[in-house]
Amino acid sequence: MQEIVLFSALLSEMTFTWYNKPKNWSVNQTTINVHTDKNTDFWRKTHYGFERDSGHFYYHSLPGDQSFTVTVNVRGKYNTLYDQGGLMLRTDENNWIKC
Template sequence: MTQKSIAWTTGTWTNHPVSSIEEDQFLKVETREGSDYWEKTLYGFERSSGHSLLTDWEEGSAIEVTFQLGSFTELYDQAGIMLYQGQQKWIKAGIELNDGIPQLAVVVTDGYSDWSLAPVPDWVGKNVTIRASQLQDAVIIRARTENQSWRTVRVARFPYETGQQAGPFACAPTRAGFQVIFTRWVSTEPDRDIHVDPPFEE
């Protein structure tokens, strides 16, 4: 399997966090209070203040981001992968703390946002990997911890052949001082089929 590590310095921030420090090959990010992504649905507001570290996403590839969950303690603390085609065309997928429980959360936005959640209470304190793989006109979102198998989270329309970007993101809509440690960012081979689990390499 061909896998290529992506250097943290490769990406460009959509919005700079309070700090982003590379330590021992990890990236420690502190978010700004009120940082978030959302477009209109239900709440009416538009938010594009979250922190995404983006680089070009090559057609026919998958992106994986790994991060630690130990710091997720407050409502809506969140981190994972951002897939970006423009301010109103994006997908964020990761872990979001909701009602005191870590949730596998995906927001798909094409002018308007939707939001899906799946509780994973047994993932508290673990390292989580989020994977996004292009397949035809869609993206397959999967997630796992270091000692569990891939879990398919979402299949969503993402039909762009050029201009798409991807990379780690973090937000803290309700508080200051949220810090996330990202441990891994790689480009790798895409899924062959939705029913076939991809390999996992640390």
């Protein structure tokens, strides 16, 4: 499970959308709780040759070429090898970064 805490009041006014919506999740003004589904991930062109675009991504689109600043605090209960959660910037399935 990953828990993401949102500190900005502006975020409560923004509309977010799921890409690969998980079965179990909740959100309020300060917290997103996500229980990830099994076998979900984001990987591109790995050394081993596999690619994945099945991970959960809760996002807000920004039109055009905009600069922005974001601060996040991620606390997770990572129980299994490769469990992770964090921040992702994404243009499409071939152009993204996660940290």
